[in-house]
Amino acid sequence: MHTTISRAILASTSLFLLTACQTTNSTTPAPAPLASTVLRTEPIVLVEMTCPVTGETVTCESEVAYFESYPVYCLDRASARQFASLEMKQRARLAAEQVLAQKGIRNTTCPITGETLTAAGSPAIFEGEVIGFASAADANQFRSLPPEKRAKLIEQWRASESA
Numbered sequence: 001m002h003t004t005i006s007r008a009i010l011a012s013t014s015l016f017l018l019t020a021c022q023t024t025n026s027t028t029p030a031p032a033p034l035a036s037t038v039l040r041t042e043p044i045v046l047v048e049m050t051c052p053v054t055g056e057t058v059t060c061e062s063e064v065a066y067f068e069s070y071p072v073y074c075l076d077r078a079s080a081r082q083f084a085s086l087e088m089k090q091r092a093r094l095a096a097e098q099v100l101a102q103k104g105i106r107n108t109t110c111p112i113t114g115e116t117l118t119a120a121g122s123p124a125i126f127e128g129e130v131i132g133f134a135s136a137a138d139a140n141q142f143r144s145l146p147p148e149k150r151a152k153l154i155e156q157w158r159a160s161e162s163a
Helices: 002-021 077-085 088-094 096-103 136-144 147-162
Strands: 063-067 070-074 122-126 129-133
């Protein structure tokens, strides 16, 4: 079944590419491309990023290293290699700024443990807002709470954040 689906996607993508690449001087009209065959991915654009190794400003055109499956932009290839050679905990700490933004997490501390979030932080949605937790276990613990306890926990956490 997987092969059949892959062949169908490949065939429809090939049809779209052939249609898109045809010249306008053809005597037969080109068939309209199917909307379902176009796959679009929007790049993640962070307004300001700093290299996790050098601390200098970088863009999404800079060299890239990875934390799990998330791109981490570095100043140059040497910085990307240095980042990749670090142990996991250190990479998680250094990549937090870029990776948490890609996950949609804006907070910097865990509502349950009070720990500073690293790139390994896990998101959970509360009242339409993405809130980061120190680990997937913390996020799952939060999700398992009854709604009134979740609200109380977030209220106490926000009060301690603003103090």
